[in-house]
Amino acid sequence: MIRAAITGVASYVPEKILTNFDLEKLVDTNDEWIVSRTGIRERHVAADGEASSDMSVQAVNKLLLETGTKAEEIDAIIVATVTPDMLFPSTAALIQHKIGATKAWGYDLSGACSGFLFALKSGGSLIQTGHKKVIVVGVDTMSSILDYTDRNTCILFGDGAGAVLLEPTEDENYGIIDDLLFIDGSGADALHMKAGGSRKPATHATIDAREHYIWQDGKSVFKRASTDMAEVSAAILKKNNFNSEDVAIFIPHQANKRIIDMAARKAGFRDEQVLINIDKYGNTTAATLPLGLDEVVKEKRIKDGDLVLLAAFGAGYTWGSILLRYGPGKKG
Ligand code: UT7
16 A cells, blocks of 8 residues: 655744743733743744745755755645635745746645644645655744734744655555544634635725734633544544554644643653644644654654654644654655
């Protein structure tokens, strides 16, 4: 059986850092509240005019360099994002053009914080049906849809991009092993952007009502995120007859340190097995999982063939987990 192996990962965050102390000057908040309720200390914010495709190109060019891949060899580019440069054309098309991936096709996918999981599953399916090199990007410029007068949301998010290269392997010890993915649109009321889509196109009134920003009922999302991400993380291990000690690293979505701790406890992980970087980046939506994967690979916290568990929960609702063995294995 052909499996999709992750043969490289790279990421990018913008230079500018916004600390909790910077936010104290913008809204009625304080470092102590933000750290104790979320675990976030700072987040990176895109420069003026820096959009999702720009950050993605930085990550993808690093990925091509590090994996010795030529842009012309890429068969497809899938981009998970809720902050595309424009509603159309796709961010995938903009990235394709900027990196010179002359033989690629591709598309954007909207899965919010679970977007990278959904894109990884899609990319894996393309590999299983004959593609040889697929790039999967998770990117979000959350600062472009944050209301920096709303303390409920502006403290939570940051900007970033991450990308992986998928290639076929016939080595059954490598690649994407299994996934559990879900959507439940009954959660749409709890986390959304009210205007700017076909239901409520932009007007002076929507702008005056500040409806082009993220709106979140934090408590409702918290309740579902803390149960569903925990359950789906434990469930995928059980389904595949693994226990937590078999896993080298658990990379959960980074929306709130308290949600991460609950998921880790429920799935039976020790602290050392859990990637936590929410303190540095905040919630970067679709970029969170590839940023985390890049960090554990670059810091050599995992080695070739190690078992990795990814999990996320986000707007939609969307949630899920993917279990994989990192590295190339034998080429398919
Ligand atoms: O990525 C997509 C998925 N998103 C998530 O998973 C996020 C899930 N939700 C959360 O992480 C949490 O609900 C938040 C971090 C958003 C909020 O934490 P909380 O512990 O649920 O706080 P709360 O909303 O219950 O607010 C508690 C108090 C309130 O004051 P009162 O009514 O008790 O007087 C808020 O007004 O904290 C106040 N508050 C703040 N205080 C200082 C809310 N935001 C802030 C703030 N600084 N930034």
